[in-house]
Amino acid sequence: MSAIQASSSFAPVLIVAGPTASGKSALALDLAEAFDGVVINADSMQVYKELRVLSARPDDSEIARVPHRLYGVLSGREACSAGKWREMAMAEIADCHASGKLPIIAGGTGMYLNALTEGIAPIPDIPARIRDQVTTELEELGHAAFFAKLQADDPETAANLDGSNTQRLIRAAEVFAHTGRGLASWHKEPVITPPENMKFKKLCYMPPRDILYDRCNRRFDLMIEQGAIDEVKGLLALELPETAPVMKAVGVREIAAYLAGEIDLATAKKKSQRETRRYAKRQLTWFRHQMLAKEIIDAQYSESLAAKMRHDVNQFLLTTPK
Known part of the structure; x- marks a missing residue:
């Protein structure tokens, strides 16, 4: 189909969302072929180059069919926030519109999709060195003392946090450390919203649950065949902290336990399949x-x-909103 014509009144963006193993990536690929599109990743784990297998990134044959963007673009040493992803995605969307391509956002990370379509608080991106400092401090102090320090520094944010949620504690502490303001304070600022001419068409593909769960189970078996164990070996060799986002990918902890001799492979597979179903x-x-x-x-x-x-x-592309 002919290329799109983005204008000052209509800049279309197609969103193909859905849970893991739903088939949304294949759907996005089909639509990209039909509408001269570019598939832009909106999965928080597929951005990491170390997770080709465990994140089920598109393979070489799929990438050869249509352009794919934001897949495997960051090192596991980096943390990709919703704000950072939105900034990258907006640049890719602008490039698509400039070249007459349809941007197709594909993924299942809800906070990324919301950041794009609804807007996001203008929190500055946090340097890696600040995140590393905060992570080290948490490891040295322990959760209780770390949370107590956050309560003293930023009581407004801490009042709404679960003191055992490591990721949220680190996020709150790193924002305060870098900006001198708490997350709660930043969230009171006007959000950065999409341009008025950017119009979204959303397709959320959610197959019946029994089919989805069966795909979750079969997908992990395939990942083992495709080299997931070696992938985790390589990830562990980076010696990243357990709190690094890339280490939270489903299957990493389970395969790491297998590699450490703590469980057998059958148990690792069973646990990973269960966690995949829970995530879905x-x-x-x-x-x-x-x-x-x-x-x-x-x-x-x-x-x-x-x-x-x-x-x-x-119909969405042919009907220009007034």
């Missing part, structure tokens, strides 16, 4: 609450369903 369930719940009913596609994939989605996208 959380995503399903999030999308049910965040997406409009008309944006959710909960039928099993078929050619007729694909044809309907192509029709809906075509």
Whole structure:
């Protein structure tokens, strides 16, 4: 199909969302071929170059079919926040519009999608050295003392935090350390919203749960065959702190336990499959609450369903909002 014509009144962006193992990446690929699009990653783990297998990044044959962006672009030593991802995604979207391509955002990380479509607080990006300092401080002090320090520094933010949630504690502390202001204070600032001419078409693909869970189970078996164990070996060789976002990917902890001789491979696979299903369930719940009913596609994939989605996208592109 011909290239899109972005204008001062209409800059279209297609979002293909859904839980892990749903088939959203394949759907995004099909739509990119149909509408001369570029697939832009919105998965918080697929941004890391060390997680090609465990994050189920598109393979070489898929990348050869249509352009893909923001896949494997960051080192595991970096932390990719919603703000950092949004900045990268907006640059890719602008490049698509300038070249007449349809930007297709594909992923299941809800906070990334919300940052793009709803806006985000203008919190400065946190330097890696600050994050490392805060992480080291947490390890030295322990959760209780670290949380007590945060309560003293930033009581407003700490009042709404679970003292055992490591990631949220680090986030709150690093923002305060870098800016001298708490997260709660930053969240009172006007959000950075999308340009007025940017219009979103959302497709949230959520196949029946029994099909989704079966895909979750089969996907991890395939990951083992494709080299997930060696991938985790390479990741562990970086000696990253356990709090690093890349270390939170489903399967990393379980395979690491297998490599350490703590569990056998069958147990590692079983635990990883269970965690994948749990993650998918959380995503399903999030999308049910965040997406409009008309944006959710909960039928099993078929050619007729694909044809309907192509029709809906075509109507979106042909109908310029007033």
